Amino acid sequence: MSLHTLPILFFNLGGEMLYILDQRLRAQNIPPKKSVKVMRDIVGQMFDARCVKELFRPQQAFSKKSLRTVFDRLAHASIMKLNTTAMDKLYDLMIMAVKYQILLCRRAEDVILVTLNHLDTIRALVGDSDNHSIMLNSACKTIGNHYGHFSSADLILLRNSLLTVFQDSHKRVSVFLKSNAQQINGRFFISMGGPVPSGFEVPGTIRYYGEDGAKVSEEDFASLALYEAAEEAGSWEIVGNRVITLGTNMYAADSVSESDKESRDEPHDEDTAPQAPKSDGDPVMRAELQLLEKLIMGIREPPSSEDSFRLQLFPDDNEQDRPSKKNKSSVTVVQISPSKKGKDELHKIMQDLTVQDTAQGPYDDDDLLDLMDSVS
Known part of the structure; x- marks a missing residue:
């Protein structure tokens, strides 16, 4: 390898x-x-x-x-x-x-x-x-x-x-x-024929050489595919x-x-x-x-801010933080519903967090799930 x-x-x-x-x-x-x-x-x-x-x-x-x-x-x-x-x-x-x-x-x-x-x-x-x-x-x-x-x-x-x-x-x-x-x-399928690589001849000729390396004779044969002359090196x-x-x-x-x-x-x-x-x-x-x-x-x-998406951690987030109907289809919302166990501890942690709201940008709806649907 x-x-x-x-x-x-x-x-x-x-x-x-x-x-x-x-x-x-x-x-x-x-x-x-x-x-x-x-x-x-x-x-x-x-x-x-x-x-x-x-x-x-x-x-x-x-x-x-x-x-x-x-x-x-x-x-x-x-x-x-x-x-x-x-x-x-x-x-x-x-x-x-x-x-x-x-x-x-x-x-x-x-x-x-x-x-x-x-x-x-x-x-x-x-x-x-x-x-x-x-x-x-x-x-x-x-x-x-x-x-x-x-x-x-x-x-x-x-x-x-x-x-x-x-x-x-x-x-x-x-x-x-x-x-x-x-x-x-x-x-x-790998097809035969087409242009031969640079440095190679079109198949169809057999050459015979003697012990001294001199060419003795040659003969032609019909190849199984149509080959073209060699291309130049790329x-x-x-x-x-x-x-x-x-x-x-x-x-x-x-x-x-x-x-x-x-x-x-x-x-x-x-x-x-x-x-x-x-x-x-x-x-x-x-x-x-x-x-x-x-x-x-x-x-x-x-x-x-134009690349950001909205992450809704709790279902009781402020109403103004939720996407409007107009922008609903262009915003990615991830909801995580905590179980009752540990909810008090999570609430305490949330009180220590400061979440800054950002303006909606032009790229919020770029989800390739839709773009790649037709590549299926």
Whole structure:
């Protein structure tokens, strides 16, 4: 298993998460101002310098449960909220999309190009933001510097390690089923033909060489698929031609299409359910996960009044603290009814608390439960 798998996993899965969220935001006609804020909030967490530095430290890839927890925390770094069901669907779509892209890589080097395609598309999603552009450019440069000295064997091991992570994931996704890219059992079809990788010739010729290394003869044969001439090598620079399209936003063409829905009749595996970091048995893995989570959550800015939601702790709160009928649908209210036992003690504690009422902001109704309903 390669010790350099984690950055590729993190950036590609994070890119797919942003694609899906962007598609749902546009499909639900969420105002552009809110959509861009969500994109920038998440991207700011993903590509913070301390987080990126920790990712590129040689280490084993996180377990599935750990990865699921990290992206659960990351999704909730924005002003929107996801319930468990929506997060399950989102994560399954992320996993299957990245798995398909890695399977289609004709060369091990293409794994890096897929990652750079994700970063290029993310740059467009965050809009005109100098801070985020600097973060993304720095991440692209780090990827090129880090993997640029890898040998072909190193990159092959990297790709195989990624496929090992995804090998037990067989969720059915309707966008792949409809395009005949996926079988009913969740496994992918890998078609033959198409452009051959850079540095390779089109199949169809057999050459014979003598003991001295000189070519003796050659003959042609009919290949089983239609192949095209070799493509040029994709650029690993911050800005350049990646050549391949794997890793770009497959939801961008149709913002209101239902094709990104996951098949309803596919049950979720137990290991895709949300888990706390402490569920991992490996103490080393748990410690690394906690460090990365600390980096992600530690850089989160405190929510402003416009991002806040109302928390109703007791049913006898003052009437003026409750949402009006006009704003009722846009305010998240969590009610906790205490039992009679301990009520006096809770009342005493409440007397020591000072609750400041805040003005309602424009982002109180950003609940992704509604936004992700159609990704079901």
